[in-house]
Amino acid sequence: MEFVRREAPYLAPKADVAAMMLQVLAALIPAALAHVWYFGPGFLFNLLVASAFCIGGEALMMRARSRAPEAALADYSALVTAALLAFALPSLTPWWVTATGSLFAVVVAKHLYGGIGFNVFNPAMAGYVVILVAFPMEMNLWVAPRMGDIDYIGLTVLQTVSYTLTGSLPDTLTFDAISRATPLDAMQSGLRGMRTYAEIRTNPMMGDFGGRGWEWIGNFFAFGGFWLLVKKIIRWQIPAGVFAGLLIPAGLMYIIAPGANASPGFHLFSGATILCAFFIATDPVSAATSPKGRFVYGCGIGFLIFAIRKWGSFADGVAFAVLLMNMATPAIDYITRPHIVGHPRRADRQ
Amino acid sequence: MSAPTYDLGKLHGGLRLEAHKNISTAEPIRKIPVPGQLVLPITQHAGDPAQPIVGIGERVLKGQLIADPEGSLGAPVHASSSGKVIAIEPWPVSRRHGDNAPCIVIECDGEDRAIEAAEILPAYDTLPADVLLTKVLQGGIVGLGGAVFPTAQKLMQAITCELDYVILNGVECEPYISCDDMLMREYAREVIGGAQILLHALEVDVCYIAVESDKPEAIHRLGEVLAELNDERIVLKQVPTIYPSGGEDQLVQLVTNLEVPTGGLPTDVGCLVQNVGTAAAIYNWITDNEPLVSRITTVTGDGVTQPMNVEARLGTTISDIINFVGGYTERAEQLIIGGPMTGKSVTTDRVPLVKATNCILVLSEVPSAAAEMPCIRCGECAAVCPIQLLPQQLFWYACADDETKMRSYGLVDCIECGCCDLVCPSHIPLTADFRTAKARIREQADEKARADRARVRFEARNERLEKEQQAREAELSLQKEAAKSAAPDTIAEIMKRKQEKPDED
Numbered sequence: 001m002e003f004v005r006r007e008a009p010y011l012a013p014k015a016d017v018a019a020m021m022l023q024v025l026a027a028l029i030p031a032a033l034a035h036v037w038y039f040g041p042g043f044l045f046n047l048l049v050a051s052a053f054c055i056g057g058e059a060l061m062m063r064a065r066s067r068a069p070e071a072a073l074a075d076y077s078a079l080v081t082a083a084l085l086a087f088a089l090p091s092l093t094p095w096w097v098t099a100t101g102s103l104f105a106v107v108v109a110k111h112l113y114g115g116i117g118f119n120v121f122n123p124a125m126a127g128y129v130v131i132l133v134a135f136p137m138e139m140n141l142w143v144a145p146r147m148g149d150i151d152y153i154g155l156t157v158l159q160t161v162s163y164t165l166t167g168s169l170p171d172t173l174t175f176d177a178i179s180r181a182t183p184l185d186a187m188q189s190g191l192r193g194m195r196t197y198a199e200i201r202t203n204p205m206m207g208d209f210g211g212r213g214w215e216w217i218g219n220f221f222a223f224g225g226f227w228l229l230v231k232k233i234i235r236w237q238i239p240a241g242v243f244a245g246l247l248i249p250a251g252l253m254y255i256i257a258p259g260a261n262a263s264p265g266f267h268l269f270s271g272a273t274i275l276c277a278f279f280i281a282t283d284p285v286s287a288a289t290s291p292k293g294r295f296v297y298g299c300g301i302g303f304l305i306f307a308i309r310k311w312g313s314f315a316d317g318v319a320f321a322v323l324l325m326n327m328a329t330p331a332i333d334y335i336t337r338p339h340i341v342g343h344p345r346r347a348d349r350q
Numbered sequence: 351m352s353a354p355t356y357d358l359g360k361l362h363g364g365l366r367l368e369a370h371k372n373i374s375t376a377e378p379i380r381k382i383p384v385p386g387q388l389v390l391p392i393t394q395h396a397g398d399p400a401q402p403i404v405g406i407g408e409r410v411l412k413g414q415l416i417a418d419p420e421g422s423l424g425a426p427v428h429a430s431s432s433g434k435v436i437a438i439e440p441w442p443v444s445r446r447h448g449d450n451a452p453c454i455v456i457e458c459d460g461e462d463r464a465i466e467a468a469e470i471l472p473a474y475d476t477l478p479a480d481v482l483l484t485k486v487l488q489g490g491i492v493g494l495g496g497a498v499f500p501t502a503q504k505l506m507q508a509i510t511c512e513l514d515y516v517i518l519n520g521v522e523c524e525p526y527i528s529c530d531d532m533l534m535r536e537y538a539r540e541v542i543g544g545a546q547i548l549l550h551a552l553e554v555d556v557c558y559i560a561v562e563s564d565k566p567e568a569i570h571r572l573g574e575v576l577a578e579l580n581d582e583r584i585v586l587k588q589v590p591t592i593y594p595s596g597g598e599d600q601l602v603q604l605v606t607n608l609e610v611p612t613g614g615l616p617t618d619v620g621c622l623v624q625n626v627g628t629a630a631a632i633y634n635w636i637t638d639n640e641p642l643v644s645r646i647t648t649v650t651g652d653g654v655t656q657p658m659n660v661e662a663r664l665g666t667t668i669s670d671i672i673n674f675v676g677g678y679t680e681r682a683e684q685l686i687i688g689g690p691m692t693g694k695s696v697t698t699d700r701v702p703l704v705k706a707t708n709c710i711l712v713l714s715e716v717p718s719a720a721a722e723m724p725c726i727r728c729g730e731c732a733a734v735c736p737i738q739l740l741p742q743q744l745f746w747y748a749c750a751d752d753e754t755k756m757r758s759y760g761l762v763d764c765i766e767c768g769c770c771d772l773v774c775p776s777h778i779p780l781t782a783d784f785r786t787a788k789a790r791i792r793e794q795a796d797e798k799a800r801a802d803r804a805r806v807r808f809e810a811r812n813e814r815l816e817k818e819q820q821a822r823e824a825e826l827s828l829q830k831e832a833a834k835s836a837a838p839d840t841i842a843e844i845m846k847r848k849q850e851k852p853d854e855d
Contacts, residue, residue: 001669001678003685005697007782009768010690010713011367011525015730015775017723075723117724117776235733284728289742291733338738340760341362341603342612 017116021076023233024279027224028083031275034220035087038145038213041157042091045164049095050082053102061111077116081105084124087275088319090142092160092178094167097135101127121326122286125319132319138167144180144205145213153178183211184271184315187262196259197266210269218274225278234282237291241298242277243268246306253310261310271316273305280318286326293329293336300325300332359607361600363734364592365769367691369564371528374650374657379532381661382674384431388456388665389702390416391443395492396499397423402454408435411465413641416454425500426490430643430663433458444687444694444701453702456665467639474547474636479509482551482636489635490642490705495519495530495625496688497598498706501632504624505551507617513554514620517605518545518629520561520568521589521596524689527709529646530626532659534561534568537630538575544629545584547636552622557584558605559626564591593691594767598623600736612763627708647703649675653682653712668699668710681714691768723776731770731780737763741770741780748787753794761787 035043058078059069072078085101105127113119132139146154155163155178159170169175181189183205190200200206207215228234246267253261267273272280281287281301288297301321308317339345393399398421410416410429417427433456440450474482487502518541522530534541545557561569572586589595589604599610601623608619616623624632627646634640643664650657655676662671668685672678686693687701689709703710731741739760747755764784771781 001682001685001699003695003697003699004683006684006695007779007785008686008688008690008692008695008766009771009781010684010686010693010695010711011772012715013771013775013777014773016777017726017775020728020775071721115724117726235729284726287727289727289729289732290740291729294729333743337740337759338732340612340739340763341737342599342609342614342763343760344611 017075017077020233021080023231024080024228025076025083027228027233028087028221028279030223031087031217031220032083034217035091038147038217039091039143040146040154040160042093042143042155042160042164043086043089045095045160046089046091046093046098047083047086049098049164050086050089050102051079053099054078054082054085054106057103057106058111061107061115065111065115072115075116078106081110081124081127084275084280085127087279088124088128088272090139092141092143092155092163094138095164096167097131097138100134101131103127104130117285119285120329122280122283122322124283125280125322128319129323132314140185141175141179142182143178145211147212180205182271182315183214183266184309186211187266187270188309188315191260191262197254197262198259207269209263209265210271214271215269218269221274221278225274228278228282234278235291235294237294238282238287238298239277241295241300242273242281242302242305243298244295245299245302245304246273247302249303249306267306267309271305271309272318276301276305276318276322280322281325286322286329288329288332288336290333290336290338292338293332296332296336297325297329300328358587358589358605359603361592361595361604361736362738363736363769364594365734365772366591367525367593369591370526370650371531371564374526374528374648374659375531377658379536379646379659379661380674382663382666382671384458384460384462384663385666385670386458387436387667388430388433388458388663389441389667390427390430390454390456390665391441391445391702391704392417392427392452392454393445394427394498394664394705395425396497397421397425397503399452400424400427402438402452404435404454406435406438409433410435410456411463412643413465419500423500423503425492425498425502426488427454428490428641428643429456430665431456431458432461432463442696442698442701444696444704444707470639471636475550479551479553482547483509485636486632489631491628491631491635492642492705493625494627494631494645494705494708495596495598496692496706496708498704501624501628504622505548507615508622509552511617512620513552513617513622514556515606515622516545516548516552516554516557517601517616517621517623518557518559518626519596519598519601519623520559520565520572520626521601522565523562523591523593523596524691524693524709525593526650526711527648527689528650529648529659529708531565531568532648533627533630533646534565535571538568538571540630540633541626542572542575542579542581542584542629543633543637544624544626544631546579546581547632548622548624548629549583554622555583558587559584560587560589560601560605562591562595563588593769594736594765597736597765597767599765612760642705645703645705645707647671647707648709648711650709651686651712652714653679653684654710655679662703664703664705666703668696668701668703671703671710672699672712678712679714682712683715684713686711686713691772692766722778725774725776725778728775730773730775734769734773736767736769737765739764741784744787745778745780745783748783751787751790753791756787756791761791764788 055078058072062069062072105123109121109123109126110119209215247264250264250267254263288294304321305317400417400419402417404416411432414429415426416429436457437455441453443451491501492498520530520534602616602621610616611618631642646661648659686695727742744759766781768781
């Protein structure tokens, strides 16, 4: 009898990139629902625009690189980029802003570097930083979360669509009326205005740890993140590193000068900390790759988030922290190479 | 009875794989009758091929030497049954994926007459090591775990080292394979007897028999025999069921917590590892004079009707063995000699059972050659690598053919266990890629060695020519000197001769 010939091992592979990406998307669903609940349906339109441009950009780039577009689209990584970008955007964002970020992420940060696996920078964060710098006004338009007791001016679905398409509000509304400083903004400007942490916390927008509403979305990110950990889609080193790198210096500063510094709890539940720890920093392609290296990489991101929030000119520093650490990745990987079994240990060599 | 102990070293990574072993362990080992024809490759061991010493048409007996090793590393081949040599010709073999290699083909006469033993050795514990090792050498015994390194040479190397432990490998960590498990259940006495011979020959006081925790019956049986023999030198060690804890170096690490140095052998850290099957073969040969003419092999997978362990004569073709276990199922698609992680896939079942064949695996599922995607550097490969290599980096350097980097990232330390391959979400055939890269590095090293040798020869030649030239010049100048210094006399002499013979002008 004749048989086919293959190379060992002959067992079916245990994992699949597309399946991993789908699980990441699934893990984002609770936070997405929370986002819509607190900040209105704008998130969904942003997601729609971002997905369309990420997929379109990827298809075009694959064509331009003389490859079959299906090959890249089948791994759903473009959708993950779109989703992460959508989470980073204010719920009210004109479509061209989202489109610019999406196209930069996929066309420049991903495909000009050679596509998935070869991108040096986290595509979503690269796209986000470009629009953050290019459209500062639009990127700072955060509405207040729906909390019942604070004056929440929710836009209807139609008004949201209209703003997304045209970038202008209905005549009855003004930017000033609907937009609110984010908790991080309020904290940063408050502390710099020599107000104490406790004083700033009395603002009704502040919740148990971070901003009200915001901290709940953080919980849902954490929920999805733990699920990814359980499913072994991500490993613990990067999230642990991000938390350690952020919370340890924040905690020390808070102990030393509790009035002039935000508490570690505030840092943890504000801005994109938890989203970053579980979903952004864990992008395997642009992260360090050895287990020890990943922890170092996470710590670096965490510390940079802290440093930018404390001393920088942006309220949140997640995107910059991630991109900066992306640059450090090759060096981290080189320095943190594990000991190869059977090779002399470093101590023995000296 | 010595209870199995657990004090173990740590092994990095590894995989917990679905065992699939129960399907072949329900029945006891069945002996396959001698087939009509035996096909015996002259290379069933690591090293140089053995040279046939029988002619076509010659009658041979069971246990008769039919091919003798020539090089420094090799093992003899014996006839597995009595009959007539009908051909010495190329035949498909498993170690070359079913490509051909020279084999001695014997038509069996069905009488299975054994050759008379040359000499019956006295009890092993009265014999010195060299006599025992010579006897092992003659027995054609090789490592039966699959690596088929000639046992005698392994022991000869070991005897020159300071040894602390003999470790018997009963781990058998690859899925589907259960021949060592069944051997330990049914031939525990032989296994432990082999251990005693090894301890005596190597003058070692401690032997660990390492068995995976998923083989309780084997552990129980070995424990019983140990209790009976009351040999305190031999200790059972249960090791966790993690692939690839049965790799030689991995087992040393697990049992002793010592790392075998790169490029080195377990003897460098005072260990000698032998497969339990090899130990039993040594015992049978030394004490009962039974040569290695058969082995236990697992016939399994969803492609065979009745999976089981069989004891078959070396040289029995796979098709004969499959017929014995009830044939293929309709779904048989893939034939693998060895386990599903490191075995060799062959294209034909005409290949014979050899000393290395611990498993005949027939699978229905052919993993679709799923499109390979770019590496996303998820690092799962590094998490499971038992050597703590970074396969994702190695892959990168292998693609770039960067030999320096491949070396410094430990490509040569890769044991090709296949763990990284299995967990890769991008379905990159890492093991195959590394195998190719290693072969390329070896080739380049060989080429470099050849070039170096040529250069040395060339330089030596130049030097020699130069020396000759110098010598000639020195001689010439010496002659000139001599001529110069001698010149006045010579001229004077000539003149004198001229004067003496004036008539000649």
